[in-house]
Amino acid sequence: MTQKIAVFLTTEVAQARLMLGRLLDRHPDAIVVVYVGVDARWLLSRDLEYCVVRPDKPVGGKANFVRGLRAEKFDLLYVAWHGGARPQPLRLVALLAGAARTIAIDEFDKQFEVGLLRPNTWLLHAARRATSIRLVGIARIISTVYRCTIGGAVAVVSLAAFALLRRPGAAAKDRKG
Amino acid sequence: MLRRIVLLAATLPLVLLSVLVTALIAWPLLGIVWLVDFVWWPFAAWRKRPLQYQARDTRSASIITVSWNGKHFLEVLLPSLRAAVQEHGGDHEVIIVDNGSTDGSVDWLRREHPWVKIVALPKNRFFVRGNLAGVQAATRDVLLFLNNDMEVKAGFLKPLLDGLRDPKVFGVAAEVFFRNPFKRREETGRTRGGIERGWLKLRHLEPSLDERTLDLVPTFWAGGGSAVFDRRVYLALGGFDTLYDPFYMEDAGLSYQAWRRGFRVLFTARAAVLHEHRGTSRKVFGDDYIDNVIRRNQHLFLWRNITDPIYTAMVLGGLPGSILLRAHRPRGRYLYGVWFEVKAFLRALPRLPEALRKRCADRSSYRLSDRQVLAAANGIAAHRAMCGTDLGSLPVPAGSRGHKILVLSARLPRRGHDGSWVLFERLLALAKTHRVTLFAFIDNPEEAIGSAPLSAAGIEVVLEQRQRNMQPGNLHQVVPHRLWLDYSAPSMRSAVRRMLEGTDHDLVQVEYVEMAHIVADEPLVAPRLYVCHESMAVASERDAKGLGGRFRALQADRYERILLAKFAAVVALSDADATRLRTQAKTLKVEVVPSGIEVAAFVPSPMVAEDPATILFVGHYKHAPNVDAALWLVREILPLVKRQVPHAKVRLIGSSAPAVIESLTADGVSVAGFIPDLAGALAMATVVALPLRLGGGLRGKLLEAWAAGRPVVATSIACEGYVVERGAQLLIADDAPSFAAELIRCLLDAGLRQQLGAKGQEHCRKYFSVATANASFDRIYRAMLKAQP
Numbered sequence: 001m002t003q004k005i006a007v008f009l010t011t012e013v014a015q016a017r018l019m020l021g022r023l024l025d026r027h028p029d030a031i032v033v034v035y036v037g038v039d040a041r042w043l044l045s046r047d048l049e050y051c052v053v054r055p056d057k058p059v060g061g062k063a064n065f066v067r068g069l070r071a072e073k074f075d076l077l078y079v080a081w082h083g084g085a086r087p088q089p090l091r092l093v094a095l096l097a098g099a100a101r102t103i104a105i106d107e108f109d110k111q112f113e114v115g116l117l118r119p120n121t122w123l124l125h126a127a128r129r130a131t132s133i134r135l136v137g138i139a140r141i142i143s144t145v146y147r148c149t150i151g152g153a154v155a156v157v158s159l160a161a162f163a164l165l166r167r168p169g170a171a172a173k174d175r176k177g
Numbered sequence: 178m179l180r181r182i183v184l185l186a187a188t189l190p191l192v193l194l195s196v197l198v199t200a201l202i203a204w205p206l207l208g209i210v211w212l213v214d215f216v217w218w219p220f221a222a223w224r225k226r227p228l229q230y231q232a233r234d235t236r237s238a239s240i241i242t243v244s245w246n247g248k249h250f251l252e253v254l255l256p257s258l259r260a261a262v263q264e265h266g267g268d269h270e271v272i273i274v275d276n277g278s279t280d281g282s283v284d285w286l287r288r289e290h291p292w293v294k295i296v297a298l299p300k301n302r303f304f305v306r307g308n309l310a311g312v313q314a315a316t317r318d319v320l321l322f323l324n325n326d327m328e329v330k331a332g333f334l335k336p337l338l339d340g341l342r343d344p345k346v347f348g349v350a351a352e353v354f355f356r357n358p359f360k361r362r363e364e365t366g367r368t369r370g371g372i373e374r375g376w377l378k379l380r381h382l383e384p385s386l387d388e389r390t391l392d393l394v395p396t397f398w399a400g401g402g403s404a405v406f407d408r409r410v411y412l413a414l415g416g417f418d419t420l421y422d423p424f425y426m427e428d429a430g431l432s433y434q435a436w437r438r439g440f441r442v443l444f445t446a447r448a449a450v451l452h453e454h455r456g457t458s459r460k461v462f463g464d465d466y467i468d469n470v471i472r473r474n475q476h477l478f479l480w481r482n483i484t485d486p487i488y489t490a491m492v493l494g495g496l497p498g499s500i501l502l503r504a505h506r507p508r509g510r511y512l513y514g515v516w517f518e519v520k521a522f523l524r525a526l527p528r529l530p531e532a533l534r535k536r537c538a539d540r541s542s543y544r545l546s547d548r549q550v551l552a553a554a555n556g557i558a559a560h561r562a563m564c565g566t567d568l569g570s571l572p573v574p575a576g577s578r579g580h581k582i583l584v585l586s587a588r589l590p591r592r593g594h595d596g597s598w599v600l601f602e603r604l605l606a607l608a609k610t611h612r613v614t615l616f617a618f619i620d621n622p623e624e625a626i627g628s629a630p631l632s633a634a635g636i637e638v639v640l641e642q643r644q645r646n647m648q649p650g651n652l653h654q655v656v657p658h659r660l661w662l663d664y665s666a667p668s669m670r671s672a673v674r675r676m677l678e679g680t681d682h683d684l685v686q687v688e689y690v691e692m693a694h695i696v697a698d699e700p701l702v703a704p705r706l707y708v709c710h711e712s713m714a715v716a717s718e719r720d721a722k723g724l725g726g727r728f729r730a731l732q733a734d735r736y737e738r739i740l741l742a743k744f745a746a747v748v749a750l751s752d753a754d755a756t757r758l759r760t761q762a763k764t765l766k767v768e769v770v771p772s773g774i775e776v777a778a779f780v781p782s783p784m785v786a787e788d789p790a791t792i793l794f795v796g797h798y799k800h801a802p803n804v805d806a807a808l809w810l811v812r813e814i815l816p817l818v819k820r821q822v823p824h825a826k827v828r829l830i831g832s833s834a835p836a837v838i839e840s841l842t843a844d845g846v847s848v849a850g851f852i853p854d855l856a857g858a859l860a861m862a863t864v865v866a867l868p869l870r871l872g873g874g875l876r877g878k879l880l881e882a883w884a885a886g887r888p889v890v891a892t893s894i895a896c897e898g899y900v901v902e903r904g905a906q907l908l909i910a911d912d913a914p915s916f917a918a919e920l921i922r923c924l925l926d927a928g929l930r931q932q933l934g935a936k937g938q939e940h941c942r943k944y945f946s947v948a949t950a951n952a953s954f955d956r957i958y959r960a961m962l963k964a965q966p
Contacts, residue, residue, distance in 0.1 A: 158653070
């Protein structure tokens with residue numbers, strides 16, 4: 001049976017090209033679905049000729065995107081844990097995508113199988129990468145967690161108060177005036 | 178890997194210890210400074226004795242250069258200086274202070290340049306004390322300090338001395354170029370200073386076009402190596418402060434003291450010097466020592482000069498945090514960075530008593546507050562408003578009838594790409610009577626070519642690439658997430674700040690809500706007009722689906738109210754938006770100025786023939802309402818049309834089509850992307866559809882269709898803001914069956930199409946000309962400027 005393989009590419013074009021070429025050589029008969037950013041897509045247009053190309057930006061919400069990935073039931077998922085200049089949430093989404101096997105490729109070109117419920121497979125990589133995170137990166141993570149939890153709750157309460165205090169008839173009165 | 182983990186484990190406690198030590202010293206220090214200020218304040222208020230402004234003789238200057246083993250530099254400087262002195266013709270004196278050189282400088286000077294006055298010091302007293310020795314020997318009213326590694330350019334003296342004619346001006350700095358033209362211009366002479374993130378940020382700026390065109394512009398400090406100063410005021414201020422001994426920051430300290438006492442420090446691009454940057458000190462002391470002295474002197478500068486209690490709290494209270502921010506070094510040398518910062522702080526502490534004594538002694542002479550100084554010294558418009566110094570004038574096309582307008586736009590206005598053509602046309606007309614400077618964001622460098630027609634019309638265009646905001650913040654979601662993420666990057670904010678400070682403008686016109694969001698935090702100097710292309714509250718309410726949508730709609734409404742409070746007047750493009758804006762800000766003046774269009778630009782070539790049964794939709798697909806409209810047209814309306822007109826087809830035109838739009842390509846649907854000849858594409862369409870269900874503002878695509886004389890079928894939302902007679906200029910339908918029915922009617926009836934097209938074009942000519950729109954803007958400008966105190 002034909003294998004169905006998903007690939008989450010890095011934004012580093014040279015590395016992406018190398019990774020893709022090797023993968024196509026190894027699985028010549030597989031259906032390869034590549035999730036890649038718009039910027040890199042035209043740079044990689046030749047390499048992507050025999051692949052199904054999909055945008056790496058979630059359309060219709062992040063949860064829907066993950067649900068869609070799980071519904072695809074990929075046999076194999078390759079994810080680049082290379083680094084790159086920009087944050088790539090797909091690196092983490094790979095652990096949630098529900099593929100039968102998920103293989104991560106690090107910046108030393110080392111391949112290793114990972115699974116969300118087997119922290120021993122990715123913890124070492126995470127610990128090593130954590131040492132290179134800049135202070136602003138840590139601050140951003142803390143700020144995002146706060147914004148989505150306590151900050152979000154504060155925002156809901158303050159917006160509810162705003163909605164109550166906003167006079168509904170004000171618009172009509174002003175128009176008459 | 179193990180090495181890195183061990184390093185991290187060792188670094189963290191050391192960093193925390195450093196922060197703790199800094200906090201234990203800085204926080205009590207803040208208490209001491211506040212206490213000293215509080216106790217001294219009544220004395221300072223009682224003993225107010227500001228310096229008086231006095232005229233000075235600007236025909237000649239004492240030119241002072243300090244040199245230590247710099248014979249090779251003087252060999253370059255002195256011939257150029259002699260030429261400049263002879264060219265100017267004044268009775269100048271040149272004083273070389275030799276700091277105990279061992280390279281035979283003094284003998285060489287006596288032999289080769291007997292016209293120079295030499296002050297030979299027995300040993301190296303470094304820059305500050307060396308200069309003070311030179312000043313003691315000076316006899317003229319004006320002091321000109323030149324570094325020994327400079328070379329002056331022709332015409333150097335006159336603009337500097339002319340700048341000092343106004344008794345309120347203390348110093349004038351020349352423009353500095355590096356001798357190596359490929360070196361990054363770390364030093365230009367035009368300087369900026371501010372308190373940012375709890376720390377003093379000083380930098381040199383590349384002079385803008387206005388700064389080059391004007392005779393003089395304000396500058397935060399005049400460099401001690403290429404500027405003229407009034408000798409009397411210099412001496413009254415105590416000259417270069419020995420607090421900063423041996424070097425660096427003494428010129429910034431002197432200039433800041435002058436600013437606080439109500440004097441002006443200016444920059445002129447008409448005088449220029451070439452500089453061998455840090456030619457002497459870096460070679461002798463090494464980069465690390467110099468950088469640490471600079472950091473130490475920044476502490477001293479803040480303790481001695483900044484008396485605003487909030488700034489003091491930010492600097493000293495926030496010191497443990499700010500050293501962590503500043504400690505970042507390339508290649509992960511973070512621990513070294515922390516040590517560097519702590520070392521500079523500890524080095525400054527022994528001089529604290531002297532700094533506090535001078536802080537108290539000078540307070541009785543201050544005329545301007547810290548905040549006033551930062552505004553007046555950094556921005557041209559703020560300086561004009563606060564100080565009234567004669568800085569010269571800029572040419573305006575219509576002379577006294579025209580104004581200097583700074584237009585800040587969230588995107589580069591271009592023809593044919595998106596709705597920004599409305600602004601493009603307006604700017605072209607505006608530039609005929611006003612001096613217009615346009616600042617806009619672009620998504621990629623290729624877009625910059627689109628600014629060529631605007632530059633050709635005489636508009637100065639400054640572009641900045643949009644960056645994603647990677648900073649933490651917006652913790653309580655006050656700012657809508659899209660604005661926070663896409664329009665809040667520090668680089669974008671500082672580019673806008675630079676425009677506001679570096680241009681000489683009477684009025685700031687802010688286009689689009691994204692730019693209003695960036696500008697909102699900047700201090701208000703000139704009146705600001707906000708042109709609201711689409712009410713954020715209206716647009717988000719229309720798109721509010723579910724709880725998340727409702728949340729976003731309320732958030733948009735609340736934030737738009739906050740933004741509106743920052744503007745003197747608002748222009749809305751449609752009545753619906755204006756009504757909403759008036760309810761959000763009741764005291765705000767909101768006017769409606771519909772967009773204008775040049776009909777002549779849309780008259781098609783007679784060679785272009787109509788493509789039968791073609792329904793055209795034009796939209797820029799980064800705008801979500803256009804995506805929704807295209808999907809609705811193809812998925813729901815077209816199948817209904819095809820039942821009666823089987824050969825009907827839809828053509829989707831517009832840039833940035835996402836995958837979901839591209840995937841619509843099928844039998845009877847074509848996705849054409851960006852088309853340069855929009856007039857031709859419109860002429861080929863049988864009917865133009867505007868099935869918009871979301872968004873707000875005035876739809877420029879309706880004007881384009883009318884101008885091209887094409888029949889239009891639209892929703893009520895699409896023609897919002899236009900006064901139209903249903904069935905006369907266009908057909909209106911709001912649900913899929915009736916929209917399809919109107920399209921079918923149009924496709925099958927050539928007479929109806931002709932009638933709609935002709936009436937639409939006539940309507941367009943009558944009510945939506947660019948001239949009419951610009952006359953309205955002119956009226957608004959006049960009213961705003963008249964209302965200025």
